[in-house]
Amino acid sequence: MKQWILLWVLVLGACSEPAPKIPQVDVAALEGPVANAVQQSIEDLELALDEPRLWSNYAEVLQAHQLYGAARKAWQARFKLGSLQPGELLLMLRCEEALGQPIEGVQEAVSSLLVENSDLISLRFSRGSSRLRAGDLQGAKEDLELALGQDRHPAILLAFGRTVLSLGDAERARSLLEEARAGAPGDVDIQKTLAPVYLQLGESDLANTELQRQLRGPKALRFDPAEIRMTQRSVSSSANTDRAREAMSRREWRIALVWLNKILAVYPDRASAHARRGMCHLMTNQPQEAERDFRKAIGEDESLAMAHRGLGVLAGRSGRTAQAVTHLARALELNPDDPDAVGMYPIALLKAGQLQEAESAYLSARKRFPNNRILVQQWLVVLRRMGRPDQGFAAATSAIQELGEDAALLHHAGLCLEAMGRTKEARQYHERSVAADEKSPSAARLEKIK
Template sequence: AAHAALAQGRRNEAIQHYETVLQVNPTIVAANVALADLSLARGQRAEAAKYARAALKENPRLAGPLVVLGRVALEESRVDEAIDLLQKALDVNPNLPSAFFGLAYAYQLKGNRDRAIQNYRKVIAFSPGDAASYNNLAWLLADDARSQGEALRFAQKALELQPRNGRAMDTLGWVYFKQEKLAEAEKHFRAAGEILPNEAAIQYHLGLVAHRQGRTADASAALKRALLINPNFEDAATARKLLQELGG
């Protein structure tokens, strides 16, 4: 019944069914595994971790719950612990795109570009429709002039898979910016900003492209918008420095 409810998108009904099953027997692995996944999808990290641990108590060699615990650790900024858990999941099942994605993102957070790229490539090898991996790969590859052609292909692929994804538009704009194709970059940053008007990084990118084009007033306005949206966004210090240089 729970499988049927899930297949038809009736997630709450499936959760109720699995919870009822566990009231009768709290050690049933399949129910704990399903609830761990469903809880994580709803953003309920503590619940997800509880069900994942219950499943692993019955069978420590289950890749799915290890991935759930790894993703919970990642979302709570316990990056090294996440890497350890996700690697354990891959030791059990070496063909898990979700584990490779988690590892890639963890290494990206740690600034280990090469390992992040390596793991994102594994995701798309197993799961060629994974837009987020194409997007993140494009972003990482854009930094190196030697891989900007590939970065462009991956950014275009991400946007092809998710045409209304503002982050993918921003990434494509960033690749064009790195290639000095400023008009194309601005076009995509503007489109991204329409979809995600409260994303400081996009306004910052608009500021950078305006600065590069010599449009000082537009650059200052965009940088101010970025800092107003989020005074602590990732590139806030660079934005403030540039704003100061522009006399803002």
């Protein structure tokens, strides 16, 4: 009888446990895509308040958009449901760190899980990183050293290198950071940490070399699936990226800048956004801002063809012909199908005095984009301005044979003939240009060469 009474007490106690409340968010104050994502998560959760997966989903959406206060409440509700996964605990640690407020029971749960399963590298690394940022150097050293014993990932090497550096062991920090750099040669955080280490060790030349080193290759990105999944939930950034792309496709550069500035305000190291903003600055005649953005983009991700193309354009405009050739060649290496880079490269070679290479690059470009009239026009203009009107005329007649009576090409052919002193023939080409398009600038030329 006593057992039945005890059982009924437990059942009644369970029934009296209030259902968790969904932390509310003022969606009216959020951007449309973010508000939709949050609202959808709430609607899903309202259908099954006892479903752990839905609480995790809601917390992740909130945390992905930096709504940490509400995310903390959602994680608290999820914690009470039990059966926590390592990835969930990892994100709870991140939320605690962002707010500077603990989530009750999380630290104990993490410690317990790590005792039970020592192979949870991501969770141990995350706790070690949090301890490092909180100033608990010994705790960070303990966690990160154990994590490093299982996986010498560049991100772990970087965090552990920073830890031992803070503990005063610069030599060991150097060894760890150099190993991290070998694994992630494109990571700016490793570079920023390693240069001061060299200075501390009295090796100023190495420090200067490190600061001037061009970053290439992968970065020491976080590698836990839970963090990657949460990042992918950040629809605000992706929506703004789409808006920026659409504005750029319509050549509405200043509108695109608005969206790109929003992205970079939240993600200041996003290389692709810097590259796009650099292009917008370039197209609105802001060369200094453009160069700054392009260099920032390449500093974060050396493989961005758009940034190299932009730097090639800027270098060409300022007379730095060798740099123009280098950047445009790299842009083509990264994206051989970029028509702008394909057209600019032979011109850069020509201005750099590499005549044979320029001719070869131009013919290759014509073969790749046979109907690109602007490519031909740019080539003709540069040849004429560089005192090579004979080559320009030959290129023009060849293109006219392939593309037909194009007014612009006929006009440039006439200009090349004028430069060679062949006025009578020039007049014929200008007449053909006007016949093809009565608005052709050849009409004005005809009045001058009567």
